[in-house]
Amino acid sequence: MAIEFAKKGRNLALCARRFERLEALKHELLQINSSIKVSIKVLDINQHQAVFKVFDEFKLEFGTLDRIILNAGLGKGAAIGTGHFEANKQTAETNFIALLAQAEAAMAIFRDQNAGHLVTISSVSALRGFRLMLQRKRRLVHYRKGCVLT
Numbered sequence: 001m002a003i004e005f006a007k008k009g010r011n012l013a014l015c016a017r018r019f020e021r022l023e024a025l026k027h028e029l030l031q032i033n034s035s036i037k038v039s040i041k042v043l044d045i046n047q048h049q050a051v052f053k054v055f056d057e058f059k060l061e062f063g064t065l066d067r068i069i070l071n072a073g074l075g076k077g078a079a080i081g082t083g084h085f086e087a088n089k090q091t092a093e094t095n096f097i098a099l100l101a102q103a104e105a106a107m108a109i110f111r112d113q114n115a116g117h118l119v120t121i122s123s124v125s126a127l128r129g130f131r132l133m134l135q136r137k138r139r140l141v142h143y144r145k146g147c148v149l150t
Contacts (some may be wrong), residue, residue, distance in 0.1 A: 001071075003028070007033065007134075011062060012036065012039070015066045020040075039062070045098035052105045055109060061111050065109055066117065068116065068119070073095050074091045126133075
């Protein structure tokens with residue numbers, strides 16, 4: 001997605017856990033379009049207060065944020081009752097609670113600006129039956145319906 005936005009001349013604020021991957025992506029994006037601004041920050045979305053801090057830093061740096069795309073997720077989940085509680089808990093916390101933190105941070109910025117577009121990306125699992133993942137992804141689908149500026 002970032003490559004397509006770079007081709008269109010959009011400035012980009014990117015965050016992820018791995019700095020070296022962010023740096024490589026930034027370099028690639030600037031090779032595609034040297035006239036854009038690309039800002040990168042390390043962020044673990046399970047560090048909820050850091051989500052608010054990083055999003056606010058991007059807002060200060062860019063002035064306004066037109067679109068925030070939430071695409072992080074984890075696919076560690078296993079069938080309930082198979083002895084993988086910790087993996088299921090970590091997946092649920094990342095795929096829903098951390099997404100909640102990101103959506104809250106994004107919508108606070110958009111409300112302040114009175115404009116913005118929140119995009120959430122989930123796998124096809126939100127619509128098909130993959131046990132626990134189905135429930136988490138459906139929660140995301142319903143939650144994002146509430147993220148509307150009024």
